[in-house]
Amino acid sequence: MKYIFKGGLALIALLFSHQSIAASTPGVSVCAAPDGKIQFVFDEGRQDKLGDPGRQGGLTFVCDSVDLLVRSHGEVIQDLRPDTAGLGVNGDPNGDNWSVGELLHFTFNVPVMLIDVEVNGNHTETVSGGMFSINGQSFNAVDYDVDAGSDLTGAGLNGQYFAFRGLDSCSTLRTPRCTNFSGYIESVTVMRIPNEPPQEVPEPTTMLMFGLGILGLARFRK
Numbered sequence: 001m002k003y004i005f006k007g008g009l010a011l012i013a014l015l016f017s018h019q020s021i022a023a024s025t026p027g028v029s030v031c032a033a034p035d036g037k038i039q040f041v042f043d044e045g046r047q048d049k050l051g052d053p054g055r056q057g058g059l060t061f062v063c064d065s066v067d068l069l070v071r072s073h074g075e076v077i078q079d080l081r082p083d084t085a086g087l088g089v090n091g092d093p094n095g096d097n098w099s100v101g102e103l104l105h106f107t108f109n110v111p112v113m114l115i116d117v118e119v120n121g122n123h124t125e126t127v128s129g130g131m132f133s134i135n136g137q138s139f140n141a142v143d144y145d146v147d148a149g150s151d152l153t154g155a156g157l158n159g160q161y162f163a164f165r166g167l168d169s170c171s172t173l174r175t176p177r178c179t180n181f182s183g184y185i186e187s188v189t190v191m192r193i194p195n196e197p198p199q200e201v202p203e204p205t206t207m208l209m210f211g212l213g214i215l216g217l218a219r220f221r222k
Contacts, residue, residue: 086184130181
């Protein structure tokens, strides 16, 4: 009986999780889809966008039927002014840049292969140094600025969830001219993984009624 009760609670929790995603703030992105590649460009627009950390919300983007939700431990920001910006984390000590110790969580509605990411410095196209990680794999930021031309092909970054973290490389290198990365994510490029249909999310009302029904059945059988 306790398992039926727990199942009902889990369904209701899923409902509220769905509602928090629906409450996220729409971001602004340029969508490009050449040769099966889907690129989200985050530094084109007129006004900054902020996710709502109070509702565990974030910023949402859509390109070629692929939905992207970007969240953070803090407040996700899409910095659009001045030029050459993108996605960061709003708050101290680095303003609204994405920097050491800060996390950006990317969640897609379908399984994808992450094949490229472009970063920039603090409103500059080039990056002076530092490192970041994606799902635990470390990358040199200078290799992924707009002018570098590197990509993530072969890194094996497949799935629906990707955790981007700014790394403190200077604490381990201990070099006098070391520079940690501080900037923005300007774009990401993905490809759908073949033979994986989009995940359908049940309507919130249906989940709520089903969950309450299970709770009622558990109570009745007691």
